Amino acid sequence: MLAAPLRLGSRSAVKTPVASAKRNVHDIMISRTGKPIIRQGGGGRSSLSGHTATVFGATGFLGRYIVSKLAKQGTTVVIPWRDEDAKRHLKVSGDLGQVVMHEFDLRNTESIESAVRHSDIVYNLIGRDWETKNFKFHDVHIDGAARIAESCAKYDVDRLVHVSALNADEHSPSEFYRTKAQAENIVRGVFPEATIVRPSTMYGAEDRFLNVLASKTTHFSSNSQKAIVRPTHVADVAEALEYMMHNDWTAAQTFELYGKEELSVAEVAEMVRRVTLKKHRNYNIPSPIMKQICKVLELAWWPIYSPDQVAREFINDTPTQGAKTFADLGITPAEFEHTSLTYLRSYRSNLYFDQPMDASELGKFRKGEVHVVD
Template identity: 55%
Template sequence: MLPLRCARSPVALSVQLPSKRVASFSTSVCRQQLNSDVRITRTGKPILTVSGGRSSLGGYTATVFGATGFLGRYIVNRLARSGCTVIVPFREEMAKRHLKVAGDLGRVVFLEMDLRNTQSIEESVRHSDIVYNLIGRDYPTKNFDLEDVHVHGTERIADAVAKYDIDRFVHVSSHSARLDSPSEFYRTKARGEQVARSIYPETTIVRPAPMFGFEDRLLHRLASPTNIITSNNLEERLRPVHVIDVGMALERMLHDDTTAAETYELYGPTEYSMAEINELVEKEAMKPRRHVNVPKKILKPIAHYANKLLWWPIHSADEVEREFIDQEIDKSAKTFKDLEIEPVELKSMTFEYLKGYRSSSYYDLPPMSEKEKREEKKYLHVIDDQ
């Protein structure tokens, strides 16, 4: 008796060698199950699909540019724990340490990369089945301005993807990306989309709304005691989206080839003004935050020169400009609904992310129940600021 093991099932089938009929039947069963686990990509490469799990072997090889950022850690974790091999190009050694434990041993591979070095970019993508470009910058630095990052960097990555005929390319842009936008950030994001599509027509473009999560710059910036200056009285309107929902959407694009050459607008279910979000932050942190409104004509030049003179990131001139631009949604683009994902409501997550800003006196108080929220609406709170 010799065990004949199936590639998919962990059950061993006992086969007697003299019985050719039983052996051939068992082999055909294993071959049938194996064929159902193999997927042929657009470029003709066979991919062994696995059921998933941190220790899974097989699956896709994915390169994630910008993995050390806010969104990057969520997509790297989802890919690595499903059996994919994730290649993480990086610039700074200490910035990528937390990604080592995102997957099992050997699932996350690090390669040093320079956005101006074409050879290092090509080395990062040459063995991959899908490439995610998450590289972006909110403000210009002394080494890279917004055009260097969003346009020229995207061009080099798209060239490498086209050169090695990578099966899929997903380019993460931004909401409100328009060529005629008064914001340089939105203009360069729109140009980056054009460059990616011109080089690689099957590029999937993703435009996430402002994201919230544990490491965000939305809720935590409003909750910070140093955030006291604004220029538009917190009147900017947007539809925040949970970063975990965006990571889930990016993962599903890997397994769904119908998402190729499509544009996706990923935004939350409810529209808020910044003042309304600030009110949610104050309720959860149980600390009032006073904001001083400075006219745009004064704050913008101050932010411009301060961003050049100081060596730590502060409010840039373009961020001041973006305070006066409401989030715009492209009605022709696809959304979470097309990916069968239900986005999470911002109100349901503020307690989890902002509890750390409470004082010790209120730290252990639970979030308000639905009944308490309904009771609170019955009262009118009058605040005398005089």
């Protein structure tokens, strides 16, 4: 076993090495320049990029996209998991041996350290939209993020990318956004070189945005769906995360990733209605009453709607002035109205499923020239 070599710019140069933080010869690389020493192949699934990445939250919505992007270029991807069934589909994202499964517990520091000790970049995508009896927002967003950051610092991991959320604010009326902001400060305090990423409302095949609006014809809200969102395609966010692995100038930076369009939820719901050719109705319930209803719904053993989600209905997607965006990464985000058609078509009735859904039809949907099923 060899101790990690002293690298230019490494935190090992300014702190006492931990005796137990041993690394193997295959861990020695110059990833701060984006050029690993050990590399094989011309790039692609069967190559060896020389990078090892740990992706916490890989079994979630965004996780499967970044795992796919990393593994298909020959990166060894370590996937910490809790549920045996939730991680099976990720095994085929890369070539044989490229995707390494590692069982862990967010409350067990030793299991987290074991997952990051051989990696040169760690992605923390872990987050919750609602609380459960076992994991509160504080447990996941703050305590979990702190343990991951401390483990990365202990083993001198080169890069840490922490995914937060747009609208993260310590003074937010939503505990979700408050804990996200607090986690950012803690991560930066432990690991100053961490890259903070704040995506806006994401959409894609497995999202909880378009699928919720399209799967039900009756909706209840407290803000008459007036909240302003700036939807961003999940594949664009994954591309941005992949870019950060190869470009070290992104270290210690904060990026806010959001789409071009600025729409109200009601406008998105109207677009969904016209694309799916179904009637969608929304009933407005005052916030105090809605929160009490949600407290009762929380007694169910599956997530329905939480009081904190009611609070988030009144918060608009608001970018921070002067923050780095997709443009700084050289990425042009997909157009929401065109890309979303792919995910909404499956909600059409079989009677209308075969009708054209290309971009040229979008104008008709806007004007209401397409018949809607009653």
